[in-house]
Amino acid sequence: MFEREKSQYMERLSIERCCQLLVKKKLTLAFAESATAGRAAMEFSLCPNAGEFLKGGIVCYDACLKQDILQVHKGLIEEFTTESPEVTYAIAKGLMSVIPADITIGITGLTRAGGSETREKPVGTMFFCAILGENKLFEDSQIFQGNEIAIAEQAIAHLSKRLYQELT
Numbered sequence: 001m002f003e004r005e006k007s008q009y010m011e012r013l014s015i016e017r018c019c020q021l022l023v024k025k026k027l028t029l030a031f032a033e034s035a036t037a038g039r040a041a042m043e044f045s046l047c048p049n050a051g052e053f054l055k056g057g058i059v060c061y062d063a064c065l066k067q068d069i070l071q072v073h074k075g076l077i078e079e080f081t082t083e084s085p086e087v088t089y090a091i092a093k094g095l096m097s098v099i100p101a102d103i104t105i106g107i108t109g110l111t112r113a114g115g116s117e118t119r120e121k122p123v124g125t126m127f128f129c130a131i132l133g134e135n136k137l138f139e140d141s142q143i144f145q146g147n148e149i150a151i152a153e154q155a156i157a158h159l160s161k162r163l164y165q166e167l168t
Helices: 001-024 039-045 063-070 074-080 086-094 150-167
Strands: 029-033 052-059 103-109 123-131 134-144
Touching: 001 039, 001 150, 029 039, 029 086, 039 052, 039 150, 063 074, 063 086, 074 086, 086 103, 086 123, 086 134, 103 150, 123 150, 134 150
Parallel strands: 029 052, 029 103
Antiparallel strands: 103 123, 123 134
């Protein structure tokens, strides 16, 4: 149990450090979340001064929301699947026209079986894309282990570390 608590504490520190940097740089942030289903926005909202940087987010778990709200072309989803770098970039890009923010972040992935998992893309694979203005800040994928909650927690911690690195 101690290891789990220590891990959660370190993840929280990582998120809060990223939030402090966003406030310091006067940057705003919005999320388009599929696999994490709003958890990234929730975790960032718990930071002090969240109102200074967090604009909001959209949970686009179902592909039709990616298409209808974020304007992701159906052909892109059919060719690459909803859990892919291509669609993750598209939801981050599409979010720009829905929520005005300096940085838009897309998160997709596989937290459980039943999606587009393959040997090359197993359960635990998560995709991230952050756009600053008109430029891609970073695009990344990682494979995490554990149950759905553990995968989402690890993904958000990874995202916060990566965002912090790119902004410093």
